[in-house]
Amino acid sequence: MAKPKVATTSLCGCFGCHMSLLDIDERILELVDLVEFDRSPINDIKSIEHPVDIGLVEGGCANEDNVRVLQEFRRQCKVLVSVGDCATNGGLPSLRNLVPLEECLREAYLDGPTVHNDSGRIPDDEEIPLLLSRVKPCHEIVEVDYHLPGCPPSADAFWAAITALLEGHAPELPYLLCKYD
Amino acid sequence: MSAVRDEAVHEICARFGNDATRLLDVVRAINQRLDCIDGEAMEAIAEALHLTRADVEGVVSFYSFLSTRPHGNIVIRLCDDVIDKMKGADEIASEFEHALGIRVGETTPDGRISLTTTSCIGMSDQAPAALVNDVVLPRLSLSEVRRVVRLLQAHPDGTDLRSLLVDSYGGGNNAHDLVRSAVDNSIRQAGPVLFGHMERGAALRKALALSPVEVIRVVKASRLRGRGGGGFPTGVKWEHTRGGQDERYVVCNADEGEPGTFKDRVLLTERADLVFEGMTIAGYAIGAGHGVLYLRAEYAYLREYLEHVLRERRQAGLLGTGLGGRKAFEFDIRIQMGAGAYICGEETALIESMEGKRGQPRLKPPFPASHGYLDKPTCVNNVETYCCAARILEQGAPWFSALGSKASTGTKLLSVSGDCKRPGVYEVPFGISVRELLGLCDGTGAAAVQIGGPSGRMVPPSEFGRTICFDDLATGGAVMVFDQHRDLLEIASEFLRFFIHESCGYCTPCRVGNSLLKERLDRIRAGHGSTDDVGYLRDLSATIAATSRCGLGWTSPNPVLSTLDGFPGQYERRLRDASYSLEEDTREARLIRNGRANGRGSSEGGSAAETTGVDGSDRERREATDVSGEAKR
Numbered sequence: 001m002a003k004p005k006v007a008t009t010s011l012c013g014c015f016g017c018h019m020s021l022l023d024i025d026e027r028i029l030e031l032v033d034l035v036e037f038d039r040s041p042i043n044d045i046k047s048i049e050h051p052v053d054i055g056l057v058e059g060g061c062a063n064e065d066n067v068r069v070l071q072e073f074r075r076q077c078k079v080l081v082s083v084g085d086c087a088t089n090g091g092l093p094s095l096r097n098l099v100p101l102e103e104c105l106r107e108a109y110l111d112g113p114t115v116h117n118d119s120g121r122i123p124d125d126e127e128i129p130l131l132l133s134r135v136k137p138c139h140e141i142v143e144v145d146y147h148l149p150g151c152p153p154s155a156d157a158f159w160a161a162i163t164a165l166l167e168g169h170a171p172e173l174p175y176l177l178c179k180y181d
Numbered sequence: 182m183s184a185v186r187d188e189a190v191h192e193i194c195a196r197f198g199n200d201a202t203r204l205l206d207v208v209r210a211i212n213q214r215l216d217c218i219d220g221e222a223m224e225a226i227a228e229a230l231h232l233t234r235a236d237v238e239g240v241v242s243f244y245s246f247l248s249t250r251p252h253g254n255i256v257i258r259l260c261d262d263v264i265d266k267m268k269g270a271d272e273i274a275s276e277f278e279h280a281l282g283i284r285v286g287e288t289t290p291d292g293r294i295s296l297t298t299t300s301c302i303g304m305s306d307q308a309p310a311a312l313v314n315d316v317v318l319p320r321l322s323l324s325e326v327r328r329v330v331r332l333l334q335a336h337p338d339g340t341d342l343r344s345l346l347v348d349s350y351g352g353g354n355n356a357h358d359l360v361r362s363a364v365d366n367s368i369r370q371a372g373p374v375l376f377g378h379m380e381r382g383a384a385l386r387k388a389l390a391l392s393p394v395e396v397i398r399v400v401k402a403s404r405l406r407g408r409g410g411g412g413f414p415t416g417v418k419w420e421h422t423r424g425g426q427d428e429r430y431v432v433c434n435a436d437e438g439e440p441g442t443f444k445d446r447v448l449l450t451e452r453a454d455l456v457f458e459g460m461t462i463a464g465y466a467i468g469a470g471h472g473v474l475y476l477r478a479e480y481a482y483l484r485e486y487l488e489h490v491l492r493e494r495r496q497a498g499l500l501g502t503g504l505g506g507r508k509a510f511e512f513d514i515r516i517q518m519g520a521g522a523y524i525c526g527e528e529t530a531l532i533e534s535m536e537g538k539r540g541q542p543r544l545k546p547p548f549p550a551s552h553g554y555l556d557k558p559t560c561v562n563n564v565e566t567y568c569c570a571a572r573i574l575e576q577g578a579p580w581f582s583a584l585g586s587k588a589s590t591g592t593k594l595l596s597v598s599g600d601c602k603r604p605g606v607y608e609v610p611f612g613i614s615v616r617e618l619l620g621l622c623d624g625t626g627a628a629a630v631q632i633g634g635p636s637g638r639m640v641p642p643s644e645f646g647r648t649i650c651f652d653d654l655a656t657g658g659a660v661m662v663f664d665q666h667r668d669l670l671e672i673a674s675e676f677l678r679f680f681i682h683e684s685c686g687y688c689t690p691c692r693v694g695n696s697l698l699k700e701r702l703d704r705i706r707a708g709h710g711s712t713d714d715v716g717y718l719r720d721l722s723a724t725i726a727a728t729s730r731c732g733l734g735w736t737s738p739n740p741v742l743s744t745l746d747g748f749p750g751q752y753e754r755r756l757r758d759a760s761y762s763l764e765e766d767t768r769e770a771r772l773i774r775n776g777r778a779n780g781r782g783s784s785e786g787g788s789a790a791e792t793t794g795v796d797g798s799d800r801e802r803r804e805a806t807d808v809s810g811e812a813k814r
């Protein structure tokens with residue numbers, strides 16, 4: 001029987017969740033024995049061509065690119081897990097939701113005290129992804145099967161979640177795995 | 182100015198005996214005189230009453246009819262509850278804005294007239310309605326708005342607003358010299374208990390012929406239960422409050438703030454004698470010497486009349502000393518005005534408020550029956566409860582308990598509003614079904630009926646056979662009818678807005694939880710919800726209900742829970758339809774890119790649609806066909 005496939009991606013996050021995943025230390029060897037990694041920033045595969053069994057998504061959606069990646073990811077993942085507070089709640093990036101978009105852009109490109117922008121314009125190159133009006137958690141855009149909380153979730157929480165899903169049941173997080181202080 | 186202020190503070194504090202427990206009366210009077218209570222006024226009040234500035238500011242900032250910032254001498258308060266909105270309150274608000282040249286929340290440049298909104302003012306049967314200071318303007322139309330604004334602008338401050346604005350009086354005592362209001366009673370069905378023939382003093386005479394213990398026995402035998410919503414057995418409450426040497430108090434809860442409830446308004450207008458008679462009987466039964474009627478600020482137009490009835494009763498020997506020839510029994514009643522806070526209807530918040538504090542509910546126990554007003558045993562009952570008690574003493578317990586159903590004896594006064602042809606008050610026997618009631622009020626097109634106001638239940642047509650009584654659908658009196666054109670989730674969201682506004686803020690689950698609940702509900706309404714969100718709504722509702730201190734928090738999730746139970750389709754439809762639109766989510770960024778911020782394209786004044794139309798690039802059209810409206814998964 002072929003090994004189950006796992007893919008991961010990072011949207012509007014800080015890669016902290018991926019770092020935490022790597023914190024499973026030597027268990028990564030066990031993991032590689034158990035699964036095959038498809039698209040992931042860890043192996044630098046950039047697109048997902050075939051269906052995978054488990055997808056982990058870090059980060060919420062702040063721009064149109066994030067949305068497209070997430071939608072594509074959802075299509076290919078049998079089980080999709082939102083990982084970390086940005087994916088599950090919007091997290092830190094969603095602080096900008098308190099400020100109207102135009103004000104955000106003006107502050108970043110025109111009015112901010114450290115801005116040097118000779119053009120006096122907000123960049124409007126077609127290649128730059130458009131920002132969403134609000135930063136959103138993943139489940140507001142696609143259906144998400146599980147949420148793994150934490151900023152970031154601990155390595156043990158990752159391990160518990162992934163092994164449970166591989167064994168075919170819903171992950172359970174005992175108190176110690178979601179206690180943060 | 183400061184001399185005027187100091188003198189006003191000094192005089193008004195002295196009028197209330199420099200008594201800190203009368204702070205609410207003091208700040209009400211000062212607010213009226215000075216059109217605000219600024220920092221210096223608060224300092225002066227604190228000094229006069231031996232309080233801290235924080236005590237005073239805490240109170241002033243709590244009540245919506247008080248203000249720390251200057252407002253006009255005339256304040257127009259537009260009722261913004263669900264029913265008023267259904268009847269066009271938003272257009273009325275725009276018309277006021279237009280006629281006055283200001284927005285809601287502002288004061289005219291000459292400083293004379295302020296425009297603001299307020300929670301339900303108890304006029305849902307004649308919505309849309311507004312208050313101009315104490316004057317009620319029911320059944321507002323656009324032309325009426327223009328007339329009112331013209332009159333206000335043409336007359337100087339200090340003009341008697343009642344004479345100026347009210348050109349025809351409502352029925353019954355609304356036309357009384359001391360009321361002169363345009364409010365209608367809209368009594369659609371008069372029943373034997375509340376609207377049967379009564380004679381001033383008859384019930385009290387019968388009560389005084391019994392011993393206090395016997396009076397309580399009669400009330401217990403009638404199985405009367407509280408009409409304010411809780412349904413606690415009244416006789417038992419009186420029994421608990423009785424006994425001992427302490428001073429004790431009888432309080433009548435006339436705060437009637439639950440949106441859609443207006444039955445106490447009608448009782449106070451037409452049956453004031455019965456209310457006071459019931460209070461006096463309660464005073465006799467529990468051994469109290471003082472009664473207080475806590476009247477909501479919105480009903481201030483009834484105050485002079487109620488004072489007049491009290492005077493008449495004193496003259497008739499029905500209040501005061503040596504009542505009924507019993508030297509030992511004296512009893513008198515004062516009226517305490519509220520200042521615009523729904524939470525003050527909760528009995529312990531009511532007591533706090535009467536003591537001149539913020540209307541924050543107390544922890545129970547101890548209950549008011551042992552530690553109430555000024556920490557003395559206090560019996561708090563609803564207006565209607567006292568009316569019933571008086572009738573029970575007059576007509577006997579068996580007469581009363583023969584009406585209604587076994588566990589819910591007597592009749593109930595209902596305030597019916599919304600999508601029905603005959604809104605108004607109905608005195609019906611307990612046990613009436615929703616369907617029968619809809620027949621009475623001609624609301625047969627109902628697609629949902631809210632029983633009990635926002636804290637009650639939204640009942641679907643499949644359950645119209647259920648009955649109104651304490652064991653099935655309990656209600657303090659509000660019945661709101663909604664036809665199939667109403668968006669029930671919008672209504673639920675409006676109810677949550679009400680609770681968010683009226684929460685006293687003490688408990689985090691109530692203060693924060695209700696906002697989170699509304700946010701999540703609104704997300705579902707906007708079509709962005711997932712099944713996760715429904716689970717979240719249920720979980721959060723359970724947390725709020727389980728961890729709040731008072732009845733407001735316990736019941737505030739009901740709009741969500743009862744629509745989830747009774748109208749799951751309303752949610753599912755939106756979840757199923759839920760499709761994510763990238764087009765919509767990037768529209769703002771596209772507008773900014775296409776011109777607004779960079780001074781290109783049709784910027785100012787161009788509506789979103791126009792701008793997109795003019796500047797819409799190929800890319801945009803591509804997107805529209807590519808990804809917009811893509812269903813989840």
Ligand SMILES: Cc1cc2nc3c(=O)[nH]c(=O)nc-3n(C[C@H](O)[C@H](O)[C@H](O)COP(=O)(O)O)c2cc1C
Nearest residue numbers: 407408409434436437438526527528562563566732
């Ligand atoms: C938030 C809240 C608001 C209330 N508002 C009122 C009210 O306006 N009028 C009223 O009689 N009871 C109101 N009550 C119920 C009172 O706390 C109390 O139970 C009632 O006045 C007791 O009188 P009863 O036994 O005659 O009903 C309210 C309760 C809560 C929790």
Ligand code: SF4
Nearest residue numbers: 687688691729731734
């Ligand atoms: S439940 Fe709400 S209204 Fe009641 S005490 Fe707590 S915060 Fe105040």
